[in-house]
Amino acid sequence: MASICMLLLLLLFLFCTSDVCSSVVSSSTDAVLIVVDHSGKGDYKTIQAAINAVNSNNSELVYISIKPGIYREKIVIPADKPFITLSGTAGTNTTITWNDGGDIFDSPTVSVMASDFVARYLTIQNEYGTKGKGIALRVSADRAAFYGCRILSYQDTLLDDYGRHYYYNCYIEGATDFICGNAASLFESCQLNSLAKNLGTITAQHRNSPSENTGFIFLGGKITGIDGGTVLGRPWGSFSRVIYARTYMSNAISPYGWHDWDDPSKERTVYYGEYMCYGPGANRSKRVRWSRELSRDESAPFLNKTIIGGRSWLRPIPTHFKTHVK
Template identity: 70%
Template sequence: MGVQVMSSPHFLVVLLAQIVIFWTKKTIMADSRTPSDMSTALLISVDQSGHGDYKKIQDAIDAVPPNHKELVYILVKPGIYKEKIVVPADKPYITLSGTQPSNTIITWHEGGSIFDSAVVTILASDFVARYLTIQNTFGRSGKAVALRVSGDRAAFYNCRILSYQDTLLDETGRHFYSNCYIEGGTDFICGDAASVFEKCHVHSTSEVGGIITAHHRSTPRENTGFTFLGCKITGSAGTTLLGRPWGAYSRVVFAFTSMSDAILPQGWDDWRDPSKQRTVYYGEYKCYGPGANRAKRVSWSRSLSTKEALQFLNKNMIGGRGWLRPAPTHFKKFYTINSEKTKENN
């Protein structure tokens, strides 16, 4: 009898309907966390002198209730903030902003694991950073991440990201970097994210054998890759390569990018695994400068045609039109958060 019920068309229809309802409810719940007003943010100030809501950046982040439903704008007053920072996954829609990167600096000194050494770790979605310097001062003796980005839909504007090895762990998700300065020597932009770097300055501090990118992408089905649009690459002459494959299907494209003589003529490396030459996707399109000369490039890199390059010349890979947002224009006092939290507790 039980077998007959389980196999009946009516039962299957009911089961399918229940599954649809379940996932619809989950989608509605997820969508309900999206702020209804994207122009107004709750304002929290951080000031080391004690004239803000908090003296430490992490304390300000900790004060934000989990799964809050409004934009939160944390304004960091000028200063050198010696602390490690984590934005947890249950705190989306946070903006962390300084006034200018030269005077608003987050710094720490730690090497070792690429996951644990990061000065700033972003696990939340819909995060924005503006006008900050994020620096790991560990030096050249090992892996030392300045910024780890592991949340989806993260954007960074006019930030400076500094270390030597694995400076930017662009781990997973869709990300956008605009007018940022990124500095390092070995694999200093690495990870498996889908990211667009627009008008960024990439500077190699390597003296020999430097590598800019180490993109992962382990299968051709992953829609990930690093795209550099209208960027600038500098460094000491003949000291660095554009990239090498952390994963077999590593994908990196440079377009309309100024390349100084820091770039070695061969351009790319297979990380001592010739089999990856058949699977990586390393492309260049209308780049210029002495480092952009492709006469001696490795044969398995690509000089892209306009048709091939088109998919990389916009933000479609990261779906940018759907989530990139301007800075808020209206602000509410931080006590609004505390008031709502108090009401819930009562």
């Protein structure tokens, strides 16, 4: 009997660490509601205090509603607290900001370490400026989604570290490698704004092997910025993979489009593609020869949520709430 019980416990553990368990939890329309208001009219005055109040090894949806205002905090969502949503009311009136630089893993204003995380209608900002690396958002977890968020810094703005991620209708701003990491991420209908005056780089994707199913996919959306000073990407990893599809490219994009980071050997192994992009920056007549103009068939695997397995874990906004008990 004891051995049967142990087997059942093992199966339950395996089930609840899989996408299946994520799908079961995320399909729920009920969530625990926690209200953050810096004026003192909510459950907590700070966002981190609300996150700290979530039980370790959490297994239910927690919806943290953040009232408008500027929250000067450095926030961590720890790995043992999955299924948390942070939601403002509009990306322009609910801001999380900090001022830190240096190490890319220590400087982020917001660090997401827990799976099944959602952020809605927030500005996430690092005010470190042009002095060096200052990460606004670090995402080091699987199954994370961001809707209507503004992510702002200068260098390494978004450390899209690892896991499967979805960004929808977000505004991401920076100058140097401002989307970097080795996640498998779909950026749909997002605006990328370059602050670079000379050589700027939007992406530094870190795929190290052709067997890794990672890469940055930009579907729809637009690229804006100062004329002629920015490339679409450069390879942090030897097998860096970035695709832009149906994206408007302004004159911010340099005619040659991509950079090899002064390592010509990577030109043979990177996968940099464009498909049906348009605008003055999308002219491929002077593109580097090692980038690709994708055909319809070549682009097809990247034009949906398959690369992130989104159908199994992207979840709707909860419709029923229960009160958080302190």
